Amino acid sequence: MEIATRKEKDITIVSVSGRIDAITAPEFEGNLDALITAGEKILLINLSGLGYISSAGLRSILSSAKKLKALSGEILFTGLQGPVDEVFQISGFKSIFKIFPSEAEAIATF
Numbered sequence: 001m002e003i004a005t006r007k008e009k010d011i012t013i014v015s016v017s018g019r020i021d022a023i024t025a026p027e028f029e030g031n032l033d034a035l036i037t038a039g040e041k042i043l044l045i046n047l048s049g050l051g052y053i054s055s056a057g058l059r060s061i062l063s064s065a066k067k068l069k070a071l072s073g074e075i076l077f078t079g080l081q082g083p084v085d086e087v088f089q090i091s092g093f094k095s096i097f098k099i100f101p102s103e104a105e106a107i108a109t110f
Contacts, residue, residue: 002049003031008107011076012040017049020057029060032075036064041073044106048079053087065097074098076106 001018012035020028035043043064047053065075078100080088088094100106 001028003028005031005035008103009110011042011044011107011110013044013046013103015046015049019052019054020050020060021052021054022056025054025056025060028057029063032060032064033067036067036071036073041068041071042076042110043068043073044076044078044100044103046079046103047077047084048081050079050084051082053084058087058091058093061093076100078103078106 001016001020001024004015006013006015014032014035016028018024032043045061061075068074076098077088080099088097088099098106100109
C-alpha cells in the first residue's frame with residue numbers, strides 16, 4: 001500500500017494505491033489519525049489506485065470518520081472502481097459517505 005497526501009483549498013487529498021487489508025489497515029488508519037490530530041477537517045480519499053479493501057480497511061475508515069465527525073469534519077471519497085466499488089456498495093458505505101466522480105467535483109463543493 002502506498003499513501004500520498006496533498007492539500008487543495010481546505011481539503012486534504014489522500015491518494016491510496018495497492019491494498020488495504022488486515023496487514024496494511026493499521027498503517028492506513030494511523031495516517032488518517034495523524035492528519036486528524038494535525039487539525040485537518042475534510043479528507044478526500046482517492047481510491048482510484050486501490051485494487052482491494054478488506055473489512056479491516058472498512059473498520060479503519062469508520063473509526064477515522066467517527067473521530068472526524070466529533071470534530072465537525074468529514075471523509076469524502078472518489079475513484080471507486082471494480083472490487084472496491086462493489087465492497088462499498090455491499091457494505092452500505094455508499095449510503096453513509098459522500099462519493100464523487102472526480103477530485104475536481106468534490107473540491108468544487110467547498
